[in-house]
Amino acid sequence: MTLPGPKLDDRTFQGLVDEAKRRVQQRCPEWTDHNVSDPGVTLIEAFATMVDQLVYRVNRVPEKNYLAFLDLIGVRLHPPTAAHTDVTFRLSAPRPDPVVVRAGTEVATVRTETEEAVVFTTSAPLSIVPSAFAHLATRPSSGEAVDRTEELALGRDVPCFGTTPAVGDCLYVGLSAAVPAGVVVLRLDCTVEGVGVDPRRPPVLWEAWDGGVWTVCDIEKDDTGGFNRSGELILHLPKTHSPAAVVRRTGGWLRCRLIAAEADQPTYMAPPVVRGITAFTIGATVPAEHAETVTDEVLGQAEGVPGQAFALTRPPVVPGEFVVELTGPGPGADPERWTRVDDFAHSGPEDRHVTLDANSGRVEFGPAVRERDGGIRYYGRVPAKGATVRVRSYRTGGGLRGNVARSTLRVLRGAIPYVARVENRRPALGGVDGESVDSARVRGPMTLRTLHRAVVPHDYELLAREVAPDAARVHCIPASSDDDTGTAGNGGDDAGAVEAGGVRLLIVPAGRGDARGRIEFDELVPPEQTLGLIREHLDARRPIGTRLVVEPPFYQGVTVVASVQTERGAVAEKVREEALAALYGYFNPLTGGPGGQGWPFGRPVQSGEAFAVLQRVPGVDLVEDVRLYRADPVTGERTDATTKIPLDRHALVFSYEHQLRVRGA
Numbered sequence: 001m002t003l004p005g006p007k008l009d010d011r012t013f014q015g016l017v018d019e020a021k022r023r024v025q026q027r028c029p030e031w032t033d034h035n036v037s038d039p040g041v042t043l044i045e046a047f048a049t050m051v052d053q054l055v056y057r058v059n060r061v062p063e064k065n066y067l068a069f070l071d072l073i074g075v076r077l078h079p080p081t082a083a084h085t086d087v088t089f090r091l092s093a094p095r096p097d098p099v100v101v102r103a104g105t106e107v108a109t110v111r112t113e114t115e116e117a118v119v120f121t122t123s124a125p126l127s128i129v130p131s132a133f134a135h136l137a138t139r140p141s142s143g144e145a146v147d148r149t150e151e152l153a154l155g156r157d158v159p160c161f162g163t164t165p166a167v168g169d170c171l172y173v174g175l176s177a178a179v180p181a182g183v184v185v186l187r188l189d190c191t192v193e194g195v196g197v198d199p200r201r202p203p204v205l206w207e208a209w210d211g212g213v214w215t216v217c218d219i220e221k222d223d224t225g226g227f228n229r230s231g232e233l234i235l236h237l238p239k240t241h242s243p244a245a246v247v248r249r250t251g252g253w254l255r256c257r258l259i260a261a262e263a264d265q266p267t268y269m270a271p272p273v274v275r276g277i278t279a280f281t282i283g284a285t286v287p288a289e290h291a292e293t294v295t296d297e298v299l300g301q302a303e304g305v306p307g308q309a310f311a312l313t314r315p316p317v318v319p320g321e322f323v324v325e326l327t328g329p330g331p332g333a334d335p336e337r338w339t340r341v342d343d344f345a346h347s348g349p350e351d352r353h354v355t356l357d358a359n360s361g362r363v364e365f366g367p368a369v370r371e372r373d374g375g376i377r378y379y380g381r382v383p384a385k386g387a388t389v390r391v392r393s394y395r396t397g398g399g400l401r402g403n404v405a406r407s408t409l410r411v412l413r414g415a416i417p418y419v420a421r422v423e424n425r426r427p428a429l430g431g432v433d434g435e436s437v438d439s440a441r442v443r444g445p446m447t448l449r450t451l452h453r454a455v456v457p458h459d460y461e462l463l464a465r466e467v468a469p470d471a472a473r474v475h476c477i478p479a480s481s482d483d484d485t486g487t488a489g490n491g492g493d494d495a496g497a498v499e500a501g502g503v504r505l506l507i508v509p510a511g512r513g514d515a516r517g518r519i520e521f522d523e524l525v526p527p528e529q530t531l532g533l534i535r536e537h538l539d540a541r542r543p544i545g546t547r548l549v550v551e552p553p554f555y556q557g558v559t560v561v562a563s564v565q566t567e568r569g570a571v572a573e574k575v576r577e578e579a580l581a582a583l584y585g586y587f588n589p590l591t592g593g594p595g596g597q598g599w600p601f602g603r604p605v606q607s608g609e610a611f612a613v614l615q616r617v618p619g620v621d622l623v624e625d626v627r628l629y630r631a632d633p634v635t636g637e638r639t640d641a642t643t644k645i646p647l648d649r650h651a652l653v654f655s656y657e658h659q660l661r662v663r664g665a
Contacts, residue, residue: 202226304385
């Protein structure tokens, strides 16, 4: 419990007025009219109001001292973090040569009368690599791959799968080159031969070779209906797409794999065929952050005294390169580069160091401190008088405002040859406003507890949150001593130090669900930049010899297949929507679980909980049946039904395509 702060003066407004009236009776007995209409009483109340304000300010002195103590122990307000997403640049037409989009290219939302545009900048250079169709091959599930390139060139019909289609049959499409993070269009000439399949839900999966494994591709558009008609197929390839050799032909290979159909999904009874294929690259995707680059900003002239401070014109500042240059004061002087440091504790008199408050944009040079012997010690070099202080570049942005919805980044700020448009196919996530003073007050005692050192698991979690406020959950578990990849082992709790095997820190980013509470699986994978920032921060604070692994948790996909009966008069469709929302909300890594704070790590999934969740839905009279299935969130493959799914201590549950049958009363 927090100790209550003392009131230095406990007098109130009414108490001050009453005390003044008592003194009036003692000093001026002839003054008998003490009603509020009397001008003298009005003056008393006016003075009491001013004294009451002074008392209020005096009582805030302990709060000011508390904030000063926080400053002494090094507590600083966390700056805002920038939201991140992927933006796709689309070409106006296929090009024979690569199209380069430089790093730092700005894209934005549409500016309206009431809101300014939200600006994002690309985090890396992007090359849109051209490609074309080169090879075709097929492979049955129990055989070797066969080259079908010449057959297709002769105009023959090429069956995509075996004579009797079986799970695992593959069709391989070879491109002339690998297209990392590319958007590839396949134009397929097909006819209706894939008998038995539902063209709207074909049981196939498109994958691309990433140098080690086949990675699932994101399908933007499929007009072919599972190879049952001619049309276009638009695929978004992974950024790790690499060349491979299939049937002794090297190229950027894709494959379409026949997977097991779901219970209500028809599959192929006869193989579909293709008569012709063309391919080309129409775009590519690159990461982007909510930040805008400001270049060559002049802060002012140096006065030649220690501790001088300047203010940036566009705070707050998001992480990135920050370079201060001093030029002059004489003509033709070369600019001096000054380095940003966290503080001046280790700065000497000749060190060209500055500090930056990312929230306020305050740039400060080193101070001078008088020591006991009367001498003056300089913490950092004093800039020459008259020198021009300039910031070469910095990035401004961050905050909740950057969490824009999908397809809202549509404005390209600056023309790029051959690029027609840009869009974000997923919402931006990770934007967090700067820390408030109240939050820093709560964090102060935690800082004293850890003393900026990670010893017990709880220390790792607190220190990780200091540098990654965009992480929704941080969980630390001991790792086994013989596991270099961080597989969870048996361990202790917060009461003792971590095991000699090391520490495994699990990071869950802040995802955003739809109306049903569904979260895209990609949104639960933290960006590598966040993981690297946490790893670097903890490496300097962990005990020597402790092995540290920072990574996302393992997500166990779970599909609930249930049947419920509605109450008399209930609308079946409304009950279905509310029941599905309840399932997605309960079996949720961010907002699920019994406490509503996210599914507990390692907690098993049991059918009885699904029964209870569905029974609480308004309009449900009876839950007839519930079945649980393990599901792969990437491929969608499911195992046999069960009543309990155990989870390892490093695992969380992920809801995948729950199915509900609603029967009226």
